[in-house]
Amino acid sequence: MEKSIIQSVRQSKDISLEQLKALLEMTDEDSKEYLFSQAREVTDDIFHREIYLRGLLEFTNYCKNDCYYCGIRCSNKNADRYRLSDEEILLCADEGARIGFRTFVLQGGEDPYYDDEMICSIVRKIKERHLSCAVTLSIGEKSRESYEKYFKAGAERYLLRHETADQEHYGKLHPENMSLENRKRCLRDLKDIGFQTGCGIMVGSPYQTFETIFEDIKFMQELGPHMIGIGPFISHRDTPFCDEENGSVSMTLILLSILRLLFPKVLLPATTALGTADALGREKGILAGANVLMPNLSPVGVRKKYLLYDGKICTGEEAAECNNCLRRRVERIGYHVTDGRGDHPDYTF
Ligand code: SAM
Numbered sequence: 001m002e003k004s005i006i007q008s009v010r011q012s013k014d015i016s017l018e019q020l021k022a023l024l025e026m027t028d029e030d031s032k033e034y035l036f037s038q039a040r041e042v043t044d045d046i047f048h049r050e051i052y053l054r055g056l057l058e059f060t061n062y063c064k065n066d067c068y069y070c071g072i073r074c075s076n077k078n079a080d081r082y083r084l085s086d087e088e089i090l091l092c093a094d095e096g097a098r099i100g101f102r103t104f105v106l107q108g109g110e111d112p113y114y115d116d117e118m119i120c121s122i123v124r125k126i127k128e129r130h131l132s133c134a135v136t137l138s139i140g141e142k143s144r145e146s147y148e149k150y151f152k153a154g155a156e157r158y159l160l161r162h163e164t165a166d167q168e169h170y171g172k173l174h175p176e177n178m179s180l181e182n183r184k185r186c187l188r189d190l191k192d193i194g195f196q197t198g199c200g201i202m203v204g205s206p207y208q209t210f211e212t213i214f215e216d217i218k219f220m221q222e223l224g225p226h227m228i229g230i231g232p233f234i235s236h237r238d239t240p241f242c243d244e245e246n247g248s249v250s251m252t253l254i255l256l257s258i259l260r261l262l263f264p265k266v267l268l269p270a271t272t273a274l275g276t277a278d279a280l281g282r283e284k285g286i287l288a289g290a291n292v293l294m295p296n297l298s299p300v301g302v303r304k305k306y307l308l309y310d311g312k313i314c315t316g317e318e319a320a321e322c323n324n325c326l327r328r329r330v331e332r333i334g335y336h337v338t339d340g341r342g343d344h345p346d347y348t349f
């Protein structure tokens, strides 16, 4: 039964709500392994067992937003706030380039301290020093004009998870001053401007249902993202969702595989949250169809402060250690890390 659904999803690159439910509810190990193997086949055909690394630079944990799930939300008075200077960011990028990264992801809370000119100047400086590297921004919701400035400065990718495409669900995860409409507007603007654009969700976020995940898939099909970031929701002790159940690893892996079947060429990370929820989560993610890893490049001194959820891994190691560890893990499961920039296969400059 499940096998025929999996085949049908693979061939049609589409899924019904009933099919989605049937797959997400699978518990039988053989059926799950069949799904993973199908997703792996699709990934391997396109990416030839190559895994792309992105050096993640968490440059500020100040945020003006108050998302109920997030450990660095502005209401969390226990968060120990930090901001990295231009110089510190550039030093991290230099170290990243030295150890072989060709993509830097500048991620942070929505921190008005870094105005557009500062962001553009950081992007330009990174590109000047590391000509062959790609810069990804993940700094939240901005105006179209701001996004255009970042693009002109040389940033070529942008990550902005939509979090959920269901209006009611969105309202349960965010305060009233945030809107799904604006989130979607941002994603459409980013794509239209020419960014390789990433959306995504947390798996098992409070109030999520099969129906909301189905809406997420419909939204993704309409948007046509280049990247999709999904990882399990993990609760943080200082948020309104402190007592909520964490997302399931099994469901995250199943959804990764479904996304791979639906979007064969998409860039799909095995996230740090997946590695936090399960010690072998990132390996399992790759074996379920993921093809990107995002090792932490932030200075060790600030890593524990960028705590989106409890128990986050890789907060004590130097960048080079994380890099070596991940490369070994990838080799162990029969894949290898590539030195390429890892653009979306259809992306043209
Ligand atoms: N401010 C930027 C934004 O809004 O896109 C980037 C930073 S934000 C912290 C990055 C992502 O972390 C969010 O899109 C969210 O999906 C994820 N995240 C936040 N809290 C989380 C939690 N408790 N468990 C798992 N993922 C979480």
Ligand code: FES
Binding pocket: 063, 064, 065, 066, 067, 070, 071, 072, 073, 074, 108, 109, 110
């Ligand atoms: Fe702003 Fe999480 S609430 S980054």
